[in-house]
Amino acid sequence: MRPKIYLFGDSITEESFGDGGWGASLSHHFCRTVDVVLRGYSGYNTRWAVKVAERIFPPVESGGAPPLAFTVFFGANDACLPDRYSAFQHVPLHEYKQNLHSIISFFKKRWPEIVILLITPPPIDEDARLRYDSNTLALYIFVPFFLNTSYGHPYIENPSGLPERTNEAAGAYAQACISVAKECGCPVVDLWIKMQECPDWKQAYLSDGLHLTQAGNRIVFEEVVKELKEKGISVENLPVDLPHIANIDPQDPLKAFQDC
Amino acid sequence: MRPKIYLFGDSITEESFGDGGWGASLSHHFCRTVDVVLRGYSGYNTRWAVKVAERIFPPVESGGAPPLAFTVFFGANDACLPDRYSAFQHVPLHEYKQNLHSIISFFKKRWPEIVILLITPPPIDEDARLRYDSNTLALYIFVPFFLNTSYGHPYIENPSGLPERTNEAAGAYAQACISVAKECGCPVVDLWIKMQECPDWKQAYLSDGLHLTQAGNRIVFEEVVKELKEKGISVENLPVDLPHIANIDPQDPLKAFQDC
Numbered sequence: 001m002r003p004k005i006y007l008f009g010d011s012i013t014e015e016s017f018g019d020g021g022w023g024a025s026l027s028h029h030f031c032r033t034v035d036v037v038l039r040g041y042s043g044y045n046t047r048w049a050v051k052v053a054e055r056i057f058p059p060v061e062s063g064g065a066p067p068l069a070f071t072v073f074f075g076a077n078d079a080c081l082p083d084r085y086s087a088f089q090h091v092p093l094h095e096y097k098q099n100l101h102s103i104i105s106f107f108k109k110r111w112p113e114i115v116i117l118l119i120t121p122p123p124i125d126e127d128a129r130l131r132y133d134s135n136t137l138a139l140y141i142f143v144p145f146f147l148n149t150s151y152g153h154p155y156i157e158n159p160s161g162l163p164e165r166t167n168e169a170a171g172a173y174a175q176a177c178i179s180v181a182k183e184c185g186c187p188v189v190d191l192w193i194k195m196q197e198c199p200d201w202k203q204a205y206l207s208d209g210l211h212l213t214q215a216g217n218r219i220v221f222e223e224v225v226k227e228l229k230e231k232g233i234s235v236e237n238l239p240v241d242l243p244h245i246a247n248i249d250p251q252d253p254l255k256a257f258q259d260c
Numbered sequence: 261m262r263p264k265i266y267l268f269g270d271s272i273t274e275e276s277f278g279d280g281g282w283g284a285s286l287s288h289h290f291c292r293t294v295d296v297v298l299r300g301y302s303g304y305n306t307r308w309a310v311k312v313a314e315r316i317f318p319p320v321e322s323g324g325a326p327p328l329a330f331t332v333f334f335g336a337n338d339a340c341l342p343d344r345y346s347a348f349q350h351v352p353l354h355e356y357k358q359n360l361h362s363i364i365s366f367f368k369k370r371w372p373e374i375v376i377l378l379i380t381p382p383p384i385d386e387d388a389r390l391r392y393d394s395n396t397l398a399l400y401i402f403v404p405f406f407l408n409t410s411y412g413h414p415y416i417e418n419p420s421g422l423p424e425r426t427n428e429a430a431g432a433y434a435q436a437c438i439s440v441a442k443e444c445g446c447p448v449v450d451l452w453i454k455m456q457e458c459p460d461w462k463q464a465y466l467s468d469g470l471h472l473t474q475a476g477n478r479i480v481f482e483e484v485v486k487e488l489k490e491k492g493i494s495v496e497n498l499p500v501d502l503p504h505i506a507n508i509d510p511q512d513p514l515k516a517f518q519d520c
Contacts, residue, residue, distance in 0.1 A: 001318070017288040024284035028277040031298055038291055043505030051517040052502055058261070088510040242312055245303030250348035257311040 001065055002241055004035045009073030012212060014040030020214030022221040029225060033238040034068060045077040045091045046099030053106050066111040068233055071224060072103055075121035075173040076210060079165055086164035093176055100180040115231045118181045118188040120174035123195050125202040128209030129163040187231060189223040261325055262501055264295045269333030272472060274300030280474030282481040289485060293498035294328060305337040305351045306359030313366050326371040328493055331484060332363055335381035335433040336470060339425055346424035353436055360440040375491045378441045378448040380434035383455050385462040388469030389423040447491060449483040
């Protein structure tokens with residue numbers, strides 16, 4: 001059985017197998033060595049993640065290998081402001097830290113040897129969030145078909161004209177994420193800082209002020225690969241599943257499969 | 261546990277999580293409902309696939325759910341001509357059919373209820389294959405670092421000036437694949453025919469005369485989704501893993517997680 005790397009997070013994880021997505025890129029990068037397993041839940045915060053972790057990650061059945069690593073990528077929803085229209089997703093900063101601790105403890109108790117890689121929320125382009133709200137509102141007015149869910153779309157009511165997220169708040173949650181990583185001895189990708197190193201980060205990396213463009217996805221992919229490598233998890237270090245074509249003798253191909 | 265769809269095949273499967281790849285697109289399409297598991301092996305033919313199937317697909321451990329479906333996508337390497345430079349990958353047509361039967365029998369014996377979706381090899385652009393050989397040869401002459409494998413790159417010796425694959429041969433293997441599917445009652449994607457319905461198929465769908473462009477990947481994705489849907493496997497029919505954000509009550513979010 002191939003080892004697994006689980007991607008646990010919110011919409012930025014759930015969407016990571018779209019075109020140029022960081023999850024798909026990880027799968028491609030680790031093909032023949034690791035199964036990258038998608039466990040992204042759009043809109044979720046750490047409070048809900050704590051509630052569902054046990055159900056998402058049952059103990060490995062007998063004979064199954066423990067996972068190699070987890071990415072834990074929450075905070076973008078926790079950082080929704082408590083007095084704006086996405087307040088129901090907000091989690092206070094101190095609880096966000098507690099919840100990250102709980103998630104890490106849960107994984108470490110179940111699989112003591114695994115690598116848990118935290119990823120901070122990305123920076124926020126507040127103007128783009130407001131433009132996105134307007135566009136979404138227009139879409140939902142003209143295409144009421146999409147409202148056919150139990151509670152409608154939870155994002156569309158924004159009479160305040162203020163964004164539901166700010167870059168400052170996202171930065172505070174990113175800093176909290178880094179603190180937790182340090183406290184727990186976990187590696188961390190500081191996406192909030194890393195993206196803002198590029199002067200054009202709003203256009204280059206964010207598609208709607210929050211979610212990632214292909215270039216934004218590329219950064220997450222590269223940073224995750226780098227951090228995993230520092231923990232000894234790399235294509236070079238992992239056994240390849242079945243003989244590589246370059247290691248099959250053209251004169252006697254079946255020799256390579258004698259032990260299969 | 262989420263149900264699984266396995267992608268079993270050669271390089272066109274192994275590379276299917278690259279940008280715009282059909283495997284990544286399936287993962288994205290089925291996110292929150294199915295785990296799409298990559299089992300692609302570049303250069304492999306059905307003879308080798310039969311040898312390794314038992315090792316790749318061990319019986320599901322106790323408590324594990326049987327897979328939902330398999331895609332079986334071989335033939336592009338079997339169809340290498342027996343008197344050209346990739347002859348070591350060639351498998352005679354009658355054996356190709358036998359091997360597909362063996363693979364289907366193996367899956368059906370292990371998991372009687374699963375859907376096995378065959379995919380024929382794509383058409384071949386012979387001129388592009390020759391251009392690709394020349395380019396690869398140049399690459400390997402100027403970058404000898406890449407030759408650092410046990411047997412070197414097996415594709416580079418082509419003094420004949422003739423392509424290792426022809427579209428006619430690929431068509432014969434595609435037809436054989438369809439026959440096997442009919443004999444076994446399996447759904448099948450006739451990629452060889454489907455792609456050639458577009459007058460510009462060589463440029464539109466093939467990157468090197470054999471492997472797929474993003475548009476070519478798109479066709480595989482759409483055809484696989486269509487065939488799976490006809491067998492009752494669709495996002496609409498599958499349970500969603502944990503409550504969707506639109507079904508979480510903003511007034512009382514935790515209510516949605518009472519049973520988790």
